[in-house]
Amino acid sequence: MHGLVNRSVEAFTRATYGEDLWKRVLLRTRADPNIFLTWSDCPNRVTYSLVVAAARLVGKSMNEYLEDIGSWLTRQEQIRRLLRFSGGNYRDFLESLQDLPDRIRLVIPDLLMPDLCVVLDSADCYRIAASHHQPGFLQIIAGVLRGMADDYGSLAIIFASRNRITARVAQSEYAMKRHFSLDPSSPLRREALR
Amino acid sequence: MNIGISCLHELMPMHLVVGLDGRILSKGRTLSKLLQGNGHVSEAFRGDVGRILLQRGGGSLRSISLKSNPEISLVAHCARSGDLLIMNFGFGASLAKAARAFDLTNSDFAATDLAMEFFFLREANRAISEELNRVNRILKDAREVAERLSITDPLTGVLNKRAFDLELAAAMETRDRAPFSLMSLDLDFFKAVNDNLGHIAGDSVLMSVADALRSSLRNEDKVCRVGGDEFLAIIRNCTDRGTLLNMAERIISAIHDIRPPGFANLSVSIGISTSERCGTVHGLLSGADIALYRSKKAGGGIATIIDMP
Numbered sequence: 001m002h003g004l005v006n007r008s009v010e011a012f013t014r015a016t017y018g019e020d021l022w023k024r025v026l027l028r029t030r031a032d033p034n035i036f037l038t039w040s041d042c043p044n045r046v047t048y049s050l051v052v053a054a055a056r057l058v059g060k061s062m063n064e065y066l067e068d069i070g071s072w073l074t075r076q077e078q079i080r081r082l083l084r085f086s087g088g089n090y091r092d093f094l095e096s097l098q099d100l101p102d103r104i105r106l107v108i109p110d111l112l113m114p115d116l117c118v119v120l121d122s123a124d125c126y127r128i129a130a131s132h133h134q135p136g137f138l139q140i141i142a143g144v145l146r147g148m149a150d151d152y153g154s155l156a157i158i159f160a161s162r163n164r165i166t167a168r169v170a171q172s173e174y175a176m177k178r179h180f181s182l183d184p185s186s187p188l189r190r191e192a193l194r
Numbered sequence: 195m196n197i198g199i200s201c202l203h204e205l206m207p208m209h210l211v212v213g214l215d216g217r218i219l220s221k222g223r224t225l226s227k228l229l230q231g232n233g234h235v236s237e238a239f240r241g242d243v244g245r246i247l248l249q250r251g252g253g254s255l256r257s258i259s260l261k262s263n264p265e266i267s268l269v270a271h272c273a274r275s276g277d278l279l280i281m282n283f284g285f286g287a288s289l290a291k292a293a294r295a296f297d298l299t300n301s302d303f304a305a306t307d308l309a310m311e312f313f314f315l316r317e318a319n320r321a322i323s324e325e326l327n328r329v330n331r332i333l334k335d336a337r338e339v340a341e342r343l344s345i346t347d348p349l350t351g352v353l354n355k356r357a358f359d360l361e362l363a364a365a366m367e368t369r370d371r372a373p374f375s376l377m378s379l380d381l382d383f384f385k386a387v388n389d390n391l392g393h394i395a396g397d398s399v400l401m402s403v404a405d406a407l408r409s410s411l412r413n414e415d416k417v418c419r420v421g422g423d424e425f426l427a428i429i430r431n432c433t434d435r436g437t438l439l440n441m442a443e444r445i446i447s448a449i450h451d452i453r454p455p456g457f458a459n460l461s462v463s464i465g466i467s468t469s470e471r472c473g474t475v476h477g478l479l480s481g482a483d484i485a486l487y488r489s490k491k492a493g494g495g496i497a498t499i500i501d502m503p
Binding site: 004007037038039078079081082085087088103106107108180181182183184185 | 290293294297298299300301310311313314315317318319320321322324325326329332333
């Protein structure tokens with residue numbers, strides 16, 4: 001697994017549950033905290049054991065924990081912005097989800113992740129599958145989809161199973177979108193003026 | 195084949211249709227945000243751009259400055275169709291600047307435009323370099339700690355033998371310009387402190403001794419703990435007997451003032467050799483050792499300077 005994945009697990013856990021809990025996760029898994037410094041590869045079992053240990057300590061299932069990581073990622077301003085470049089509204093965003101792995105590879109070529117396939121099942125129902133099974137991957141994506149629905153102000157029902165996600169867009173424009181400007185230095189200032 | 199102007203509006207938000215007289219006949223919605231004036235190309239761009247484009251009647255032109263904002267330069271691509279000039283504009287390298295200046299959004303760009311990919315890459319790169327900087331900072335701090343640990347004695351904070359050997363070799367190298375002296379110090383009866391008060395008290399005595407050495411010597415002098423209760427010091431730019439004995443006297447008295455509980459006072463024996471008399475590292479060390487032995491033999495608590503190598 002790419003070091004950035006561990007870094008996400010670390011950052012989410014520390015921000016959500018605090019330093020002490022993260023220290024306990026490290027002690028339980030005997031993981032070397034230095035692995036999170038690098039971009040280099042680290043054995044998958046390290047990543048999985050971190051998630052398992054953290055989920056157990058906070059009393060959540062592993063799937064819930066992964067979905068929470070996905071949603072949390074969309075609330076990190078830098079990441080939220082990168083995701084918002086994928087489309088002007090939530091439907092565009094879902095439909096361009098197939099490009100997301102390519103976009104990510106454009107920036108981090110060695111981050112291996114399955115490709116995503118998006119199929120429109122009915123007028124408002126999308127089915128999302130991965131090109132190959134990687135445990136936990138779709139759960140994180142489901143969390144991302146949930147977080148981005150909020151961000152776009154859409155009402156959507158997301159359901160993740162082992163090998164697919166279904167996203168039903170009940171109302172594409174349900175609430176206020178969060179503000180998004182192409183100029184990264186402007187959003188806060190401009191929102192304050194409104 | 196007849197293509198309606200509404201198609202241009204739909205496909206090319208940065209288009210401009212100009213008559214041969216230079217009058218603007220149609221303007222894409224994004225370009226409308228950028229251009230001031232409605233009538234003539236010469237009102238829209240700085241310089242003679244309008245005329246050049248009209249004269250060429252086709253091809254491309256770069257670095258076209260806007261009248262509304264001279265800092266932003268566009269790229270134009272145009273073709274003639276009958277008595278119309280159809281132009282399509284792009285932002286080239288001014289893209290980010292233009293997005294900021296004119297508050298552009300996703301919908302201002304054609305779906306086929308790579309602008310969004312550009313913005314995505316720009317921000318992704320920034321995020322990645324921030325993350326790499328964070329990692330670099332952590333690694334740099336870790337390296338500094340490791341370096342400090344690798345040259346110091348963890349108990350007293352003075353140099354360890356390895357670092358001291360490097361200092362001694364360097365001092366030896368420049369002894370012609372900067373003659374120096376070597377002090378070898380050994381606590382008298384330290385074993386009794388350890389045996390009677392325990393190692394923790396012994397350690398705290400050693401820390402006090404290191405403090406006493408640091409404060410009795412000058413900044414440029416180097417102190418090292420060789421092990422146990424043995425210390426070495428390089429006294430820079432000094433081989434004068436009187437000065438050396440004064441320094442040694444200061445050290446003896448500072449260490450004398452450390453009073454471990456139950457002990458009247460602490461005493462130290464000192465042996466000194468100078469780079470003028472001993473020409474090698476080995477000679478310096480053994481000279482200081484011989485001098486130290488003489489101080490010990492005389493009952494301790496004194497300093498001896500070796501006379502001969």
